[in-house]
Amino acid sequence: MSCDYLINNKEMARQNGIVQPLLTDLYQITMAYAYWKSGKVDDTAVFDLFFRTNPFQGEFTIFAGLEECLKFLENFHYSDSDIEYLVQTLPPNIEPEFFEYLKDLTCKDIKLSAIEEGSVVFPRVPLLRVEGPLIITQLLETTLLTLVNFASLMATNAARYRMVAGKNVSLLEFGLRRAQGPDGGLSASKYSYIGGFDGTSNVLAGKMFNIPVKGTHAHSFVTSFSTLDDLHTAVLLHAETQKQCNLLELAVEWRRRLSAVIDVSPEEASDGELAALISYAQAFPSGFLALVDTYDVKRYNFQGLPSRHRQHTNGHSGYNSNCGSNGRRVRISTIRSTCGYSTVERTLRSGLLNFCAVALALNDCGYRAVGIRIDSGDLAYLSVLARDTFHQVAEKFQLPWFNHLTIVASNDINEETILSLHEQGHAIDCFGIGTHLVTCQRQPALGCVYKLVEINGQPRIKLSQDVGKVTIPGHKEAYRLFGADGHALIDLLQRSSEPAPEVGQKVLCRHPFQESKRAYVIPSKVEHLYKIYWKEGRICTFPKPLVEVRERVQSSLRTLRQDIKRNLNPTPYKVAVSDDLYTFIHELWLQNAPIGELS
Ligand SMILES: Nc1ncnc2c1ncn2[C@@H]1O[C@H](COP(=O)(O)OP(=O)(O)OP(=O)(O)O)[C@@H](O)[C@H]1O
Numbered sequence: 052m053s054c055d056y057l058i059n060n061k062e063m064a065r066q067n068g069i070v071q072p073l074l075t076d077l078y079q080i081t082m083a084y085a086y087w088k089s090g091k092v093d094d095t096a097v098f099d100l101f102f103r104t105n106p107f108q109g110e111f112t113i114f115a116g117l118e119e120c121l122k123f124l125e126n127f128h129y130s131d132s133d134i135e136y137l138v139q140t141l142p143p144n145i146e147p148e149f150f151e152y153l154k155d156l157t158c159k160d161i162k163l164s165a166i167e168e169g170s171v172v173f174p175r176v177p178l179l180r181v182e183g184p185l186i187i188t189q190l191l192e193t194t195l196l197t198l199v200n201f202a203s204l205m206a207t208n209a210a211r212y213r214m215v216a217g218k219n220v221s222l223l224e225f226g227l228r229r230a231q232g233p234d235g236g237l238s239a240s241k242y243s244y245i246g247g248f249d250g251t252s253n254v255l256a257g258k259m260f261n262i263p264v265k266g267t268h269a270h271s272f273v274t275s276f277s278t279l280d281d282l283h284t285a286v287l288l289h290a291e292t293q294k295q296c297n298l299l300e301l302a303v304e305w306r307r308r309l310s311a312v313i314d315v316s317p318e319e320a321s322d323g324e325l326a327a328l329i330s331y332a333q334a335f336p337s338g339f340l341a342l343v344d345t346y347d348v349k350r351y352n353f354q355g356l357p358s359r360h361r362q363h364t365n366g367h368s369g370y371n372s373n374c375g376s377n378g379r380r381v382r383i384s385t386i387r388s389t390c391g392y393s394t395v396e397r398t399l400r401s402g403l404l405n406f407c408a409v410a411l412a413l414n415d416c417g418y419r420a421v422g423i424r425i426d427s428g429d430l431a432y433l434s435v436l437a438r439d440t441f442h443q444v445a446e447k448f449q450l451p452w453f454n455h456l457t458i459v460a461s462n463d464i465n466e467e468t469i470l471s472l473h474e475q476g477h478a479i480d481c482f483g484i485g486t487h488l489v490t491c492q493r494q495p496a497l498g499c500v501y502k503l504v505e506i507n508g509q510p511r512i513k514l515s516q517d518v519g520k521v522t523i524p525g526h527k528e529a530y531r532l533f534g535a536d537g538h539a540l541i542d543l544l545q546r547s548s549e550p551a552p553e554v555g556q557k558v559l560c561r562h563p564f565q566e567s568k569r570a571y572v573i574p575s576k577v578e579h580l581y582k583i584y585w586k587e588g589r590i591c592t593f594p595k596p597l598v599e600v601r602e603r604v605q606s607s608l609r610t611l612r613q614d615i616k617r618n619l620n621p622t623p624y625k626v627a628v629s630d631d632l633y634t635f636i637h638e639l640w641l642q643n644a645p646i647g648e649l650s
């Protein structure tokens with residue numbers, strides 16, 4: 052048993068205070084009463100939990116939330132106060148014996164089969180198969196859905212960000228302040244990590260799930276300093292000698308010397324900002340990462356005006372201006388001569404100068420600065436400009452590590468921004484992403500459903516005018532068939548009574564509803580998608596630690612062809628049914644579809 056595993060089990064014990072049997076829709080409990088009253092206590096059912104369409108106009112989804120579902124089953128129990136509340140809330144005619152029945156209810160007779168958490172999954176393939184007494188399987192519906200829906204949506208969103216960002220860029224989740232409430236924020240941090248983010252700013256998520264917590268500092272920290280006199284002390288102890296260094300004096304001197312490289316006079320840079328950065332460096336000499344876009348240079352101080360106005364006044368609005376930036380490498384002097392001073396320049400002139408001065412002063416004290424964060428303006432252009440500056444400083448002062456300072460970018464970033472920045476060329480090492488990621492702005496819900504597919508051993512089908520909404524009846528198995536090149540080819544649903552497909556054996560795969568759509572597949576590998584995770588009142592397959600689920604997402608995505616994963620007009624992945632299941636669905640459909648009468 053690995054140490055990670057122990058941590059993971061501890062996490063399981065700590066999470067989800069609000070996930071409890073009453074976190075459900077009232078109708079589950081009223082249905083339970085009606086089932087109970089009509090003598091259905093011993094009826095058994097099979098429910099499938101699945102979704103019908105991939106989110107974000109994509110053709111894949113990442114399945115997540117399984118660990119939390121298991122925890123829910125493990126803890127499922129109505130407390131005395133739950134029962135009291137239900138007694139008060141349900142109509143007075145409810146027979147008291149029903150509450151006695153609820154009191155003793157647990158998930159001991161439930162069997163839960165699922166696809167491995169972190170796998171790529173597709174429409175109509177059940178993610179969970181829940182079997183057991185009808186009443187309890189029904190009572191689980193809403194909570195299982197809420198646990199899987201957002202988790203999978205979030206993990207998918209994060210995985211998409213990771214795909215567009217590429218593997219060489221770090222991704223940090225900064226979304227708690229904008230998330231859908233505290234639980235939404237916590238889940239967003241957890242499932243962003245699973246989807247491929249490297250860390251979160253959410254401290255509670257870090258503690259609960261063992262996710263790396265990371266962060267920089269805010270504008271308020273910079274604006275809280277006005278002059279160099281605001282510095283409490285000028286001193287920093289040298290990293291090795293422990294001798295006192297005057298960080299303030301060193302930084303001021305470096306700022307003077309840097310004007311030769313950065314082409315800015317120290318008088319124009321903000322002293323309040325320098326004081327703030329020195330102060331932050333004193334607090335975190337080995338982790339100095341500074342926000343550099345707070346202050347305008349003194350001569351062009353437009354603080355306090357609305358941004359649009361500022362842009363007009365400057366004559367250069369950043370990435371969307373006509374003044375030549377457009378995210379390209381443009382000499383700063385060119386912009387200045389044609390457009391006056393820009394946001395970009397101001398940042399460079401004050402923030403970057405002050406940062407470099409403090410970084411060089413820290414270097415004199417035996418420390419290496421980490422980097423900068425840019426939170427406004429043209430992120431492509433600014434990052435390139437910052438990197439150029441770092442190169443110049445590295446060369447001039449013979450400090451090769453200055454070339455590799457980290458550049459973090461934030462500010463309303465989404466998939467499109469990242470793609471566009473890549474196209475333009477940038478020097479960003481890390482994106483800090485909040486709002487668009489955690490609110491899943493492009494698509495706020497996944498739309499998983501939970502449908503009855505069998506009752507007392509008898510298949511059930513739910514018909515709909517919309518063929519896409521017809522359920523696939525019966526107790527089924529799902530297999531992923533791989534092609535000769537190792538890529539996943541098709542997911543195949545079969546009746547559980549059928550033999551599993553075999554490697555090298557021809558299988559007829561049929562579209563579930565379109566008779567003419569069928570194909571033979573000779574798989575080079577067959578993966579049975581379900582494992583039993585919960586049986587006889589306990590977890591029987593332990594979910595993997597978060598880091599392993601995170602790795603699973605990437606390895607599972609690698610099995611998909613590139614055209615299925617691409618951002619624009621991706622190719623749909625095929626989901627099929629066996630010939631046997633096809634016939635079964637359509638016979639049942641005919642049996643259940645009423646024959647109309649023409650008059
Ligand atoms: N090079 C770029 N290409 C495409 N989009 C960019 C680029 N640089 C920044 N962006 C995006 O453009 C938007 C800029 O937002 P906004 O108009 O609020 O500007 P801002 O710089 O934040 O202004 P202010 O600081 O004055 O509020 C953000 O969503 C940001 O991610």
Ligand SMILES: O=P(O)(O)OC[C@H]1O[C@H](OP(=O)(O)OP(=O)(O)O)[C@H](O)[C@@H]1O
Binds near residue numbers: 270
């Ligand atoms: O833009 P997001 O993707 O949501 O990322 C998180 C944002 O939150 C922080 O500031 P906040 O927006 O609260 O204030 P500011 O932009 O005015 O600094 C940070 O500076 C980012 O801009």
Ligand SMILES: O=C(O)c1cccnc1
Binds near residue numbers: 267461
């Ligand atoms: O640490 C940061 O830089 C951070 C954290 C949350 C939101 N925005 C930025």
Ligand SMILES: [Mg+2]
Binds near residue numbers: 462463
């Ligand atoms: Mg912002």
